[in-house]
Amino acid sequence: METCVRNGYYEEALELSSHVKRMEKKHNNIPIIKNIASDIERCSNLMLMELIQQLQGSIQLPSCLRLVGLLRRMDVFNESQLRLKFLQSRDYWLQSVLSSIPKDDPYMHISKTIEACRVHLFDIVTQYKAIFPDDDTMLLSTHSSYTGKQADGTLFCGWLNSKIWQFLQLLESDLLKGVGGRIDSLLSQCMYFGLSFSRVGADFRFLIVPVFIRVSLQSFQHSVRNAKHSFHEAMKHFTLSQPLPLLSSTSPLSSLSPLSPPHSLLPYQPIVLLTNSLILAFNDLRSCAPIALAPEVSREVERLLQSTVHDIGEYYKLENGSFTQTEFKAFQQLCKAVAFDFLPYIERCLSTLYPEESVQTIASRSSLSLRKRREEEGGEGKSLSSSSSRQRVLVKVGINAKSLAEPLRDIVPEVFEEHEKEEMAKSVAKLLSDTTTPTIDLSAPTIDSTISTDDSSTTEVPPPTIEQPATEEPTEKPTEEPFEGLTEGEPAVLGGVEGSPPEETRDSAEEDSM
Structure with a gap:
């Protein structure tokens, strides 16, 4: 039997083992039979170890069926023990x-x-x-x-x-x-x-989602902490001893794309470090940005920007007494760049990462499905009104750059006043340009006539005529409603081409000129 086991002849080994067991039951008082039975039991243990060892290897389904069948025939384990042993063996191989x-x-x-x-x-x-x-x-x-x-x-x-x-x-x-x-x-x-x-x-896909949400949030929080630490350390060594060139936020370099960082921040190393760190954090989050993280990400960014504005205020308190006129002007430029370039840029990035409309839509759908489920289960007997349900599903997403910049207004109010005047002037100039610049709508008729102030000196020139195909005039002309701004008897331009005036109008114009 030992030879059969070592050579893998397990069927023959089982037959020998069953034969010896029958002999032992009949002649259990014969010493040599007992010795043979003990040797057979030792070989059976060796066979059991080999079968379990094979179960712990890389085997396919037919081999598994054969090995489990042999273990069943050995009658060593009951059904529960056999299942446990199978799982243990396969788990050992998997590990x-x-x-x-x-x-x-x-x-x-x-x-x-x-x-x-x-x-x-x-x-x-x-x-x-x-x-x-x-x-x-x-x-x-x-x-x-x-x-x-x-x-x-x-x-x-x-x-x-x-x-x-x-x-x-x-x-x-x-x-x-x-x-x-x-x-x-x-x-x-x-x-x-x-x-x-x-x-x-x-x-188990529903178990995977929370893992990625936690990891994405922890990774973003780690990046925000590093950005905050880098900015804080850079502000300790930041000086305004030399005049800094200020680039306008409307310069060609900074207007390449709405998501391009403003080049007006380049003279300020701490702000540059903070901007680059936030851009890296946003890019890492963008690859896997769950909607569920939108409120938490907004809060993290808002806290970071509040800390940034606070650090600038603390820098002003420490260095205000020793500022020269040049340094104070440079500090004003710094506050202007932070309030009107840096904070709005971060606001745009965050709104691009989490559009508020998409977040609110998904939140409303989730709330509606949850409310329907509760109503079906009888958890809430009263149905919510549409207005109250909208208020409950609103999720705060994004930041408000203007409110975050308010502490800087208390430090340099003249910068904000100057900026407001510039914005007002731009708005007025744009409004004037829109009102003075004529807009031609080619799809609607326009007026093209000359009004003479002196009948003796000015003669109305009729517009050029267009040859029309000869068609029978209808006995009764259809009535058409005139476009707004047009009067009867004036020539009209259809599709950008002037049409010939009516015959009666042309004759009257010739008589006036004569």
Whole structure:
């Protein structure tokens, strides 16, 4: 039997083992039979170890069926123990595959982990359902899956829950290490992974979303903290000893795109560092920007900008007594650049990242679906009115650059007054240019006639005529409503081409001129 076991002849080994057991029952008082039975038992243990060892390797479904069938024939485990042993063996192999993945690059590690779990874990599920077809309870408990507790159900359901929980923990750990702005690619892979398990009743995509939301928020908060620290340290060494060239926010360099950073900030190193840090944070968040994070991201940016304005105010309190006239003018330019270039630019970036209309629309849909569900379940007997429901779903998104710049108005009010005058002058100039510049609407008739102040010196020149095809004049002319601004008897221009006046009008004009 030992030779059969070592050579893999397990069928013959089982036949020998069953024959020796029958002999032992008949002749249990014969010492040599007892010795043979003990040797056979030792070989059976060796065979059991080899079968379990093969279950811990890379095998396909036919091999799994054969090995589990041999374990059943050995009659060593009952049904529950056999299922547990199968899951333990396959889990050992899965962990060995996952541990062999290099961990140097977090992105490559989690990407290969997703692929390995998706392929091999699905194979294990398929093998288990084929070997134990009576165990078809595959429903996952949402809360217990992610907290690591086993769901109340079958052994296999609890094991699968633990594997998903382990994967989510590993996913969050690698995402927090940094994946180089490729979080959107990982999100797509994870969603495909969760969708593939829907074929076996274990779709866990709803568990993936909170992980990416937490990671995105923590990453953005970390970037904001670094930006705040860098700005605070730069302000400690910032000086206004030399006159700084101020670039207008309307210069060609700064008007390339609405999302291009204002070049008027270039003379101020702390503001430049803060702007670059926020741009990097926005770009990292843009690849995976959940709508659920819009209020929290807005609050983080607002707190950062409030701290920025406060640091500028503290700088003014410390250096105000030693300011020269040139330095004070440079400080005024700094406040002007922050209030009218930097803060509006950050406001535009945030509104581009999270458009308020889209956020409010999604929030309204979510609130409406939740309210309908509660009404169906009877949780809320009263239905909300449309006006009150709109008020409840409004989500504060974005920042207000004008309100954030108000502390600077108390420091340099003359800068704000000057800016308001400039804006007023621009508005008036634009209004005047719009009213004085004629606009020609080619789709509507226009008036083209000459009004003479002196009948003897000025003669009305009739517009050129256009030859019309000879058609029979209708016996009764249709009445048309005149366009606004037109009077009867005046020539009209249709589509930008003057038409010939009526015959009666031309004759009367010739008599007046004579």
